[in-house]
Every structure is written in structure tokens, then in C-alpha cells.
Amino acid sequence: MGRNSLFGPLDPAPDAGYTDAPKRKGFFTDTSVCIGCKACEVACKEWNDVPENLFEMLGTSYDNSHSLNANQWRHVAFVERPASPARPATDLGMPGVGAPPSDVPEDEKPDFQWLMSSDVCKHCTHAACLDVCPTGSLFRSEFGTVVVQDDICNGCGYCVAACPYGVIDRRRGPEGDPKVGIAQKCTLCYDRLTDGQRPACAAACPTESIQYGDVDELRERATARVELLHERGVMDARLYGNDPDDGVGGTGAMFLLLDEPEVYGLPPDPVVTTKDLPQMFTRAGMAGTALLIGAALSFVRRRP
């Protein structure tokens, strides 16, 4: 274990013991160009053979996949809200299909805005799920990503409670699926990366909202993008997960958001729980010692 193995900036693959690791790979999800098409969700399910999620209409906009979980490794969030401040939609240069141009003046259109964001496992620099896994099923790949080994996991569920983003989950169904009872989440398409291909979701994204690449380069690209949006007056634009000094050491999957993280269901200041593990063990050591001494004292000067 290195000096920053529990907390602080580091390159995770060399820290995990790889000597000749390729550059760290990750995602940059630019939600300002997400159109909510869910191609990423579908491509992910197809490639990774992820079974059905529960199908239920909750009346939460166009979101019918609910959350990231064992059967949902990409999840597109839909937030409906009044635009603040009102501004025209960005022209994405998409083909001109659909309704003809409207005669309604701009200021009479409903004051309305959609936020859409494709959420995914963050592949943290300091991954709590990986730290707490008691079987070694979760491991750090040579690409710096975090992957479950299906044939090792015994379904203890510890990773589920440890993840500060609520990403990983134990698969509950459908009945008969061989992976029921074990932990499942995004692998950043480990099996595609080893063949030099990009992950299925990034390949399927029609607007390049999901960008795949070297984390170093993605961080630069994200910074440039947020600066561009600020220049254009989109002052709500902000980056999430790109800071190597943050509570999880920066994430492999970072985001450009247009509102506070919690609006999208993301924690505003996530911290890897194992950051405090040395103090936890110290406190437990003190309590255990007190228990031993207490037991000994209970027998002092008492002859039966």
C-alpha cells in the first residue's frame, strides 16, 4: 500500500501493482448535449447481457429505468423544471425532422427546461466497493477501472452499502439468471477495452454526450468544455468528479452537469468511507481492550 492508498490523488492501476499499465481509461459524460434517447442504456444491456430491470411507470418524466442497480448499468435521468433563466435551446445541428417551425413568439413559450444525464459507475480512484470486498471479487483492472469477477463474488452485499453513489447492487432477479445473488455493475466494458474498442454506451451515443478516452485527456476536455459554456453564458455548467483531490480521489467517469449534483441524484460531496478506516480500527481496538480489562477487573478480589 502506498501513502495515498486510502485517500488522496494517485494513479490507481500502478497503485494496485500493475507495472506496465496502459493509461487510465474513463468516461466524460457531457449532459449539456444529452438528448435522453437512452441508446446508451440499450447498448449496455445488449453488449453486457444485462437482464430486464423492473418495468414500472412511476410518473417521473421519461425515466422508466429508475436508478443505477444490478440490472441497470447506465441510467438516464430526466429532470423537468422551469428554465432559470429562460434561454433558447442550444442548436445541436440535428436533422430537421419533426414539427414544422412554430409561430409562437419565444416569450410566450412555456418556461420549461429538461435536464437529462446518463449516469454510470464512477470507477473511483478510491473505490469503497473494491476496498471492502472480502473475497477479492472486485478488482482494479489494468485500465484503472473497477470490475466484479462473477465467479468469485459470494453475494455478501458489503460493496452495496459501501458505495457513496449507490451504484453497485446485488442482483435480485429475474429468477433463473445465473448472476442472481451476486454484485453487478458497469465494467466500463472490460471485454471491449482489452480488444481496443470503446465501451458500448459511448459507441452508441449519437451526440457524443458520452465520451470515452484517457482520463488525463478527458479531464482537459471537460475543463475546456465548461469554460466554453461559461463563455456562452451557461453559468450553471459545472464539472463533477474531475478533481483528483476530492473525497474519492477523482472519478474515472466524470460529468458536466447543469445544476447541483443532488438534482440528478448524485451526492454533492461524496467521500470514500475507507478514508476513516484507520481511525475506525483504532477506536475498535480501544473498545476491545477496554472489554478485556473490564472482564479481568470483574474477577478481581472475588473468591468464590
Added chain:
Amino acid sequence: MTEGSGTQVQHGGSPGRSRGSSRGGDRVMVPEADFTSYYGRPIVKAAPWEHDIAYYLFTGGVAAGSSLLAGGADLTDRPGLRRAGRMGSLVGLLLSVVALVHDLGKPSRFLNMLRVVKLTSPMSVGTWILSLHGPFAGLAAGAELAGLLPTRWQRGPVRLLLRLGRPAGLVGAVTAPPVAAYTAVLLADTATPAWHSAYEELPFVFCGSAAAASGGWAMVTAPVAEAGPARTFAVGGAAVELLMAHRMESSMGLSAETLHTGSAGRWMRASKVLTAAGAAGALLGGRSRVLSVVSGTALMAGSLCTRLGVYEAGMASARDPKYTVVPQRERVERGEQVRYQG
């Protein structure tokens, strides 16, 4: 799915910041916090565990404390207390293993825990602690049972077992405190708000609870004349448990609310009444057989309630996004985000 049944569904991100839900209908002692969430859905996921884990916290505590009492009784020549301790340890450990294996998603793979030794995983550390403690405590209990056999059978391997009873029991006693203490780290080393924010006091609460419960077990099962140390141990444990639980509630911030509301609140209130009453009974009426049994049972029940209360509070704190968002948002607003300081 993990939608909390009581969570009001909010349109996430609407500028009218959604009001924090006050679930359960218990007394609300803290003003409701303003926070935003995605349709009121949880952010962190609750551990996918059953109540088995809460029962294990209890049985593991009884087993650990009983090993300590058995070791002390053996050294101070109290055969009745020793027998009670070793039996408590055996029963506690057997129930613990059943609960732990039953709670796995793939119980047939439980031995995969022994593939690695991993210090960053309290569950791995705990597995190895149990693997070290269990065989010695089991051997001591085996010796105790062998001692009940007719004398003519106490030869050969049975005789060897009898001789191993004391050394095994002493190793079991020395390795017992980590069994009682690590479970606090097991819960605290998660993103579950009510568990993580309790990490400073929880080991003391759990160790105190283990002492109270195992002392209570010995008060019920050992001869009154020999159970003096068990009463002292139980009263001390109960005092530590009550005191540290009180400190914990005042230091853990917003998520302490989950210890006062809903089913966790009921368990915690029951735990305090039972533990205090059991300790008072042990102090005042320990020499009476009937009072011993009643107070010992109350102490065990109090410990079980503590474990269930802490378990349920954690679950409730994970299901409501308030306990994840509000403390983090407050850090951000104060400009105190968690950042690496070099």
C-alpha cells in the same frame, strides 16, 4: 426496488426545493431540512441484508463476552460459571455462523471469504478474527461437554480434549474482544449515513452491549453463588453501552434522527429501559435466583434491541436521501468540502 414506501415522490430539481420528508409520523424534534433530490429517491443503497445481520451482532457479542467470562471463571475456579460461559460461547458462535452464511447471496460460496486477507475490508478482517477465535472457543466448549461424559469414557481422545480445555479456553478469551469490537467497524465502514457517522462511539456501544448480554446470559445459566463476576461485567457493560449510546446520538449529526424515529426509535427506547432495568436488577437483586434470571433476560433483550435499533437506523438513513444530501450540502455551503490536504 429500493423506493422507500414512505418517501414522497418529488420532481427532482424543481426550483421549489423539495421539503425533507418526515417519515414515520413520529415526533419531529429537528426542523425539517430543505434539500433537493431526484424524485425523493435514495442516493446510497441500503445494505441488501436481512435481520440476520442484526441477530448476528447480538449472538457474536454474547459469544465473545461468554468466552471472556469462561476464561476468568476457569482461572478463578468457578466451574458453574465456566460451563455457562463456554456454552454461551458455543451457542452464540453456532447461531452466528448460521446467520452469516444465510445472509450471503451465494451461500454455497461462503468459503470464498478465505481466499484473501484484506485489511481494507472489515468483513475480511472479521472473517479471520472469527476463524481464529472460533476453533479455540469451540474446543473449550467441546472439553466442557466431554466433562459431562461418564468417567469411564474419559480416556484417549476424550482425555486429550479435556486437557486442552483450559489452554483453548484462554486463547478463546484473549481473541474474544476483537469479535465483539469489529462488528462496529463492519457497519461504520459503509456509506450508510447513520452507521458511518457513528464510527467513534459504535465500538464502545457494541462492546458494552456484548458485556451486558453475556453477563446476562451467565446470570441466567450459572449458579448465583458463582455469578458475581458476571453481574459486575454486565453492570459495567450496561453502563458503558448507555453512556456511549448517549454520546453517539449527540455526535453523529443529522442522521442521529434515525435512532429516534420509526422502528429504530422503538428498539432504542426499549433497549435503554431493558438495559437500565437489567443492570439495576443485577446490582440490587443478584443474589436472588429469580431476580437473576429476570434481570439477566432483560440485559440480553436490551442488547438485542440495541443491535436491532442500530441496524434499523442505518437502513432508514440509507433509504431517505435527506441523510446523504443535507450533511454533504452543508459542507459545500460552508466551503468545507472534503479535499486532500497533501
